[in-house]
Amino acid sequence: MTLKLLSVVPSDRGSQRCRLGPGLMSALGLSLGSPLLVSVPGGSCLCTAWPRPDLAEGFLQMDLKCSSPTLISHPPTHLNLDPDQLTPTPCPKLKGVKITVVVQSVEFKKNTPMRLVHELVKDMLKGVYVQKKHVINLEDIDTEIRYVVVESISPDSSSAGLINSKTGVEITGIQTVRHYRNQLQDQHTVVLGGLEEVSASLREMLQLPLLYPGTLSSLGVSCPRGVLLVGPPGVGKTLLVRRVVGDVGASLVVVKGPEVVGSRPGESEEMLRGVFERARTAAEEGPCVLFLDELDSLCPRRTGSSAPENRLVAQLLTLMDGMNQSDRFLIVGATNRPDSLDPALRRPGRFDREVIIGAPTLQQRRAILSVLCERMPVCPSVDMAELAQRTIGYVGADLSALCREAAMHSIRENSKGSGEQAVGVKHFHEALKSVRPSCLRGSLGRTDLSLVSWEQIGGLDEIKLKLKQSIEWPMMYPEAFVRLGLCRPRGVLLYGPPGCAKTTLVRAAATSSHCAFLSVSGADLYSPFVGHSEKALAQLFRQARACSPCILFLDEIDSLIGSRSNSQTPNSVQTRLLSVLLNEMDGVGLKTVEGRGTEKILEGADHNHTQEQLDFQEVCNKDVMVVAATNRPDCLDSALLRPGRLDHIIYVPPPDKQARLAILKLCTESMPVEPDVCLEELASKSDLYSGADLENLCKEAALLALQEENMEASAIKHTYFLRSLNKMSPSLTAQQIQKYHTSPR
Amino acid sequence: MSKAALLSLQQALRKSFQTLECNQKVWKSVLSECSPLMDSLANLAEQWKALSNIQIANTPLKDFPDLEEKLRFKLLLATDTVLGKLNEKMSALQSVRDAISNQVYAVIQLYEQNADSLDLLSVTERSATAPSIADMLEWLQDAERYYRQQFLKKKTLLQTVRADNLSLLESTPEKWKSLESPSADNHITDTLCKVSFFMESQ
Numbered sequence: 001m002t003l004k005l006l007s008v009v010p011s012d013r014g015s016q017r018c019r020l021g022p023g024l025m026s027a028l029g030l031s032l033g034s035p036l037l038v039s040v041p042g043g044s045c046l047c048t049a050w051p052r053p054d055l056a057e058g059f060l061q062m063d064l065k066c067s068s069p070t071l072i073s074h075p076p077t078h079l080n081l082d083p084d085q086l087t088p089t090p091c092p093k094l095k096g097v098k099i100t101v102v103v104q105s106v107e108f109k110k111n112t113p114m115r116l117v118h119e120l121v122k123d124m125l126k127g128v129y130v131q132k133k134h135v136i137n138l139e140d141i142d143t144e145i146r147y148v149v150v151e152s153i154s155p156d157s158s159s160a161g162l163i164n165s166k167t168g169v170e171i172t173g174i175q176t177v178r179h180y181r182n183q184l185q186d187q188h189t190v191v192l193g194g195l196e197e198v199s200a201s202l203r204e205m206l207q208l209p210l211l212y213p214g215t216l217s218s219l220g221v222s223c224p225r226g227v228l229l230v231g232p233p234g235v236g237k238t239l240l241v242r243r244v245v246g247d248v249g250a251s252l253v254v255v256k257g258p259e260v261v262g263s264r265p266g267e268s269e270e271m272l273r274g275v276f277e278r279a280r281t282a283a284e285e286g287p288c289v290l291f292l293d294e295l296d297s298l299c300p301r302r303t304g305s306s307a308p309e310n311r312l313v314a315q316l317l318t319l320m321d322g323m324n325q326s327d328r329f330l331i332v333g334a335t336n337r338p339d340s341l342d343p344a345l346r347r348p349g350r351f352d353r354e355v356i357i358g359a360p361t362l363q364q365r366r367a368i369l370s371v372l373c374e375r376m377p378v379c380p381s382v383d384m385a386e387l388a389q390r391t392i393g394y395v396g397a398d399l400s401a402l403c404r405e406a407a408m409h410s411i412r413e414n415s416k417g418s419g420e421q422a423v424g425v426k427h428f429h430e431a432l433k434s435v436r437p438s439c440l441r442g443s444l445g446r447t448d449l450s451l452v453s454w455e456q457i458g459g460l461d462e463i464k465l466k467l468k469q470s471i472e473w474p475m476m477y478p479e480a481f482v483r484l485g486l487c488r489p490r491g492v493l494l495y496g497p498p499g500c501a502k503t504t505l506v507r508a509a510a511t512s513s514h515c516a517f518l519s520v521s522g523a524d525l526y527s528p529f530v531g532h533s534e535k536a537l538a539q540l541f542r543q544a545r546a547c548s549p550c551i552l553f554l555d556e557i558d559s560l561i562g563s564r565s566n567s568q569t570p571n572s573v574q575t576r577l578l579s580v581l582l583n584e585m586d587g588v589g590l591k592t593v594e595g596r597g598t599e600k601i602l603e604g605a606d607h608n609h610t611q612e613q614l615d616f617q618e619v620c621n622k623d624v625m626v627v628a629a630t631n632r633p634d635c636l637d638s639a640l641l642r643p644g645r646l647d648h649i650i651y652v653p654p655p656d657k658q659a660r661l662a663i664l665k666l667c668t669e670s671m672p673v674e675p676d677v678c679l680e681e682l683a684s685k686s687d688l689y690s691g692a693d694l695e696n697l698c699k700e701a702a703l704l705a706l707q708e709e710n711m712e713a714s715a716i717k718h719t720y721f722l723r724s725l726n727k728m729s730p731s732l733t734a735q736q737i738q739k740y741h742t743s744p745r
Numbered sequence: 746m747s748k749a750a751l752l753s754l755q756q757a758l759r760k761s762f763q764t765l766e767c768n769q770k771v772w773k774s775v776l777s778e779c780s781p782l783m784d785s786l787a788n789l790a791e792q793w794k795a796l797s798n799i800q801i802a803n804t805p806l807k808d809f810p811d812l813e814e815k816l817r818f819k820l821l822l823a824t825d826t827v828l829g830k831l832n833e834k835m836s837a838l839q840s841v842r843d844a845i846s847n848q849v850y851a852v853i854q855l856y857e858q859n860a861d862s863l864d865l866l867s868v869t870e871r872s873a874t875a876p877s878i879a880d881m882l883e884w885l886q887d888a889e890r891y892y893r894q895q896f897l898k899k900k901t902l903l904q905t906v907r908a909d910n911l912s913l914l915e916s917t918p919e920k921w922k923s924l925e926s927p928s929a930d931n932h933i934t935d936t937l938c939k940v941s942f943f944m945e946s947q
Contacts, residue, residue, distance in 0.1 A: 011932075015890060017883075022865045031860035032868060032879055033853065051869050051879050108905075116904050123897055127850075141894050143901045 003060040005040075005079040014140030016065040016128060018047035020086075021057030025049055028088055035091040035129045035160065040076040043068025046089065046131040046160055066128065069135050069184055072147070091129050094161035096154045096168035099125075102147035102180045106281050109174050112144075120145060122169045131160040146177050179285045182251040192243045193371035194364030194396070195236060198355050202227060202244045205353070206287055206330055224352040225323060228295070228345075229334040231357035232546065234397030234438050237334040240357070241291050250287035253279045257297035265308065269315040276319050279329045288329040295333040296340045313342050320350045359395050359546045362388050368396050372403045379424040387428060392516050393437035393547020405431035437516070437547055452508045457501055458666045458691070459659025463652055464505070467492070470648050471509045471625065475549060489647040490585055491626035493557075495633040496652030496740060497732050499692030502629040503555060505652065509627070510551050518544055519553040522560050525577065533573055534580045541584040544624040557628040558635040578637055585626060585645045633740070651740060654690050654732050657683050663691050667698040672715040682721055688730035688737075700724035750859040751867065751878075755943075757852045758881050762940050764848045765888055768841045769933060772892065775837045776925070782834070786827050787918040792820055793911055824914075831903055835896075842896045849889040856882060875943040884936045891929050898924050 003020070012019070018036055030036060030049040038045045038060070045067035052059065060081055064071055101121055103109050124138055125148065136148040151172055153161050163169075192199065205224055209216055229237045245252045253275060260271040279290040292298060302310045320331065333351060335341060345351055360368060366388040373384070391399060409427040454464055474481055474488040481487070494502045510517040520540060525533045544550040554560055561578045628646060630636065640646055655663055661683040668679065686694065701720040705713040708720070801813050856863070856878075868878040876884075902924065906917050 011887065014894075015886065022869050026865045031863075031865070032856065032882060050883065051865065053880070055869060111907075112905065120897065120901060120904075123893070123900075126893075141897055143898060144905075 001058065001083065003058060003081040003083065005076060005081055006059055006061045007077070008061050008063045012061070012063050014063065014065060016047050016063055017050045018045075018060065018062040019050055019052045020060050022051040022055055023057050024083060024086075025051060028083070028086060030088055035089050035162075037087045037089045037131070037160070038062055038081070039085045039087070040071070040079060040081065042074065042076070043071045044131075044134075045071060046129050046134060048129060049088075064137060065140075066130055066134050066136050066150075068133075069149070072135055072137065073181065073184060089131075089160050090158060091160050091162045092155070092158060093164055094130070094153050094155075094167045096170060097125075097130060097161075097163060098151040098153075098170045098172050100149040100151060100173045100175060101145060101171055102149065102175050102177055104144045104146050104177055106176055106284070108144040109176060114171070117145070117174065118169065118171055121148060121171065124148075125163045125167075125169065126165055127163070129160060129162050132156070147180065149180075176285065178282065179251055183249065192236065192240060193368035194360050194366075195240055195357065196367075198229075198357055199240055199244050199247075201353075201355060202240070202332075203248060206244065206248045206250060206289065209328060225329075226320065226331045226333070226349075226351035226353070228338070228341075228351040228354045229332065229357060230338045230354060231336060232359060232395060232438075233336050234395040235357045235359065236396040237336075237357060238291075238293055239396075241289065241332050241334065245289050245291075248287055250289050251282045251285070252289050252291060253282060254291045254293060255298070257292070257294040260298065261312070266311075268308070268312050272312065272315050272319065276323075283329040290329055290331045292331065292333040295335040295345075296337045299342050299345055300340055301342050302344075313344075317342075317344055317350065320345075359393060360399075365391055365394065365399065368399050369403070372400055373423075376403060376407060377422045379422045382423070382425050382428060390432060390514050391437070392514070392549065394435075395438060398435060398438050402428070402431050402435045405435050451511045452504060454508050454512060456666065457504055457508060458662035458664075459655050460501065460505070460652065463650055464508075466648065466650050467505060467509050468512075471551065471627075472513045475513050475515065489625065490644060491628065491646035492648045492650060493633070493636075493641065493646040494627070494629045494650050494652050496631065497654050497690060497736060498631045499690035499731060500652050500654055501691045502631075502652050506551075506553050506627050506629065510553075513549075513551075516544070516547045516550040517553065518550060519555065520560075521555060525560065526573065531576075534576050537577055537580045538584060541624060550624050552624050552626050554626065554628045556630060558630045558632040561637070561640070564637050564639075578640070581626075582639055582645065653740075654688065654737060655694075657687075660686055660689065660694060663694045664698070667695050671698065671702060674715045674717045677716070677718045677721060682725065685725060686730070688732045688734065690730070690732055693728070693731050697721070697724055697728060700728065747862045747864075747867065750862045754852075754855055754859060754863070754878060757855050758878070758885075758940075759944050761848045761852050761885055762881075762937065762944055765845060765885070765933070766937055768845050768892075769937075772838065772841045775834055775841070779831065779834050779921075782827055782831050783918040783921050786824070786831075786914070789820060789824050789827065790911070790915040790917070793824075793914065796820065797911065828903070828906065835900060835903060838896055838899070842892045845889050845892050849885045852885060853882065874946060876939060881940060881943075884940075888933050888936065891933065895924065 003024075009019075018038060025031075028036075028049075032050060033048045036047055036049045038047065045062055045064055047062050047065070052061075064075060099121070101117060103117075120143070124141060124145065125136065128136060130136060130150045130153065132150055132153055134150050136150065138145055138147060153159075205227060229240070231237055242252065255272075255275050260275065261268045262271060275290070279288055282288040299313050299316055300309055302313055323329075331351070333345075338346075338354075346354065366384050369384045369387055369391075373382075391402065394402065403423075406423050406427040409430045410421065410423045413427075414421055457464070470489045470492050494505065496502060518540065520537075525536055527533055527536070540552070544552050561574055561581055564575055564578065626646070633649075641649065661679055664679045664682055668677070682697075686697070689697070698721075701716050701724045704720040704724055705716045796813070796816055801807060806812055863878075871877045871880070899921070902917065902920055906913060
């Protein structure tokens with residue numbers, strides 16, 4: 001038999017009664033008004049048993065006068081209870097209780113003498129059954145006193161008891177409802193992964209002035225009051241603040257930019273003043289944080305004209321200046337567009353510190369993933385480190401979306417067949433396809449490339465090895481690179497005649513190393529506005545760095561970026577783009593807003609091997625690799641070709657006889673060819689044919705077969721190959737190839 | 746044995762309802778005595794307001810020395826007198842509350858002593874003329890809670906009134922009126938009607 005939990009009837013409010021059927025009451029051995037502890041998910045409630053007026057069984061209605069703190073904010077609804085969840089509790093008369101009183105307003109707390117509060121509370125609690133650590137809800141009396149938290153009872157031999165007129169009531173403290181609710185919320189916050197350093201510095205700023213106020217004043221310094229959190233969307237700025245505030249036990253006043261902006265002139269400023277006033281009163285009770293989310297919308301850069309925003313910015317500045325030392329609250333601002341903030345905000349005295357949270361690094365991603373997967377039934381075969389490597393460029397929000405998606409996949413699979421609920425590797429891989437990193441969302445060069453493996457490219461073994469050396473090895477064997485003092489190459493230039501698989505080679509390299517891959521063409525970069533193209537290229541590099549290791553592919557670089565020496569117009573777009581590219585590849589340094597964790601220094605390895613490898617990877621693979629391809633290397637600027645920029649310059653030659661044979665084999669793999677077809681002969685006859693030509697040759701031969709044998713052709717004969725070979729001419733010339741043999745550098 | 750317990754409990758219940766009935770009348774009469782006092786409090790609040798709105802130096806009354814201080818003192822005295830009288834009424838109300846509370850606690854205690862001999866069936870048994878014991882205990886508790894809460898609300902209100910806080914003083918008479926809930930009072934009258942047959946069936 002289950003009991004259906006119904007909401008309490010209005011006449012029972014504040015009576016602490018629990019209505020149940022008389023049959024159940026006698027089964028539990030209860031008489032009228034016997035105390036009864038009802039456990040529900042999330043807490044319990046102490047009430048007195050009464051029969052329902054209609055004497056019906058199977059229902060339960062309880063008044064939450066004395067219940068666990070969590071039930072106050074989330075009262076149980078739509079529950080079916082088991083009779084086991086009702087326990088009769090002996091309640092002796094209490095000698096004394098220690099309580100904390102929660103009142104509605106600060107004014108009442110300030111103005112009311114303690115003696116009066118004591119008198120009122122004692123009257124209110126008379127005849128109430130209380131349980132240790134429970135909260136007595138006094139809202140039904142409708143006075144300023146809202147709740148009473150039972151801290152301890154005496155005699156403490158039992159956990160519950162009855163307060164009568166002889167019970168001594170001792171008040172240990174008075175709080176306001178707002179403060180109390182803030183404290184309640186803190187108890188169930190999520191754990192945060194990968195933001196330890198930032199949260200430690202934030203916590204220090206909050207706690208230091210509170211724990212050691214004397215030290216700071218004796219040093220004669222004022223404690224910092226403003227922190228600006230800067231970082232791309234989704235890295236967890238808001239969550240971090242809530243978490244730290246919860247840890248420290250401070251109360252939080254949140255201002256979302258649009259909320260304070262009113263329609264009438266002066267209204268926004270007034271609301272802003274109100275918010276500061278609220279923070280000030282909250283700070284009187286304990287530590288307090290005023291959190292300005294999306295600060296850029298609240299406080300944009302002031303323009304010359306008298307825009308209404310200017311007044312709001314000015315008000316915020318004066319309010320931040322007007323905080324005196326006794327106002328012990330901290331202002332935290334969060335933004336993802338620090339450049340659009342008013343510069344006056346970013347000086348010491350207003351936002352003293354700026355904390356930059358970048359896209360998470362490998363280690364941080366691993367920490368985030370392990371936090372996210374803590375409560376998910378994940379197969380033991382799922383390797384978080386491997387998953388962290390695959391999720392380059394993902395921020396915290398992306399990772400949680402990824403986990404959710406993986407769990408959804410597992411649910412969908414389980415709904416088809418029955419099986420244990422566990423999220424496996426394949427679910428994560430499935431989810432990786434649909435959840436893409438938000439760092440790259442809206443980026444110029446994002447491409448959905450088709451997967452190409454090294455084996456799908458015939459010949460060119462030497463080139464493949466070189467490419468693997470420069471792209472794959474640094475990712476897979478970072479410790480070897482460090483041991484030999486090698487650093488990752490900055491860039492690779494592939495040059496060679498057209499049609500010789502330069503682009504396909506890059507595609508294969510991107511496939512084999514699981515890094516982010518961005519590709520840009522002229523169409524992405526050029527725009528009719530002056531300066532727009534350069535900005536786009538710089539932005540592209542910034543995004544690529546945010547999700548490093550990353551390959552940035554510039555196809556046909558000669559047309560994209562010109563040369564300074566032989567161009568007619570010295571100040572063309574091409575030249576300016578070139579200067580941006582040179583700067584981005586080997587400039588003085590990075591912009592400060594691109595911070596990513598603290599710099600780690602490798603020390604003596606005392607962890608296990610995999611950990612060590614992860615460390616190496618995190619330290620070594622922080623750069624963007626530029627891969628460029630061209631068939632006119634002579635048109636490139638010499639500054640671009642020096643070591644440190646495009647270090648490796650690889651010539652992709654037209655295929656020799658061996659390579660042509662390998663290409664032909666690959667091309668004819670899916671074609672039914674007669675056994676008399678001699679690919680060696682074809683290979684020797686097709687001198688100066690490029691890979692693209694050879695593929696075309698096979699296509700032509702197959703079409704010829706269809707043409708001759710009238711759609712019923714089942715296999716391609718050797719003659720068709722020879723005939724199409726005779727019809728075609730190679731696209732390359734010996735003269736052209738000769739040109740490439742002079743090194744471009 | 747159960748019969749004897751039942752009879753004594755019923756007797757106690759009858760007595761409690763009688764106490765409730767006469768105390769209800771006392772409560773009402775005390776409250777009606779309070780309303781003129783509240784009116785004079787409202788009047789005093791108005792005088793306070795008038796005094797604070799005026800600059801005596803700008804009026805023909807400026808020749809009287811220390812007029813404002815004297816007026817303030819007089820008003821303060823008057824307010825104190827009214828509040829003192831209200832406090833007296835409050836103690837009358839408190840005695841009503843205590844009488845009801847004591848009676849109800851006594852009945853419940855009597856039930857608890859005999860709870861073992863009274864099974865649930867007999868306490869929830871109703872008849873055409875008499876409600877069940879459970880119902881009557883519940884009604885008594887409800888009535889006791891009502892008077893206790895009313896008293897608490899009124900006491901909180903009066904205790905937080907201060908002569909120096911004008912807006913609080915002004916709003917007190919209105920708040921006092923809003924505290925009264927005729928529906929809950931009627932509920933008690935209804936209860937007394939419901940038990941009238943039971944009370945007569947001695």
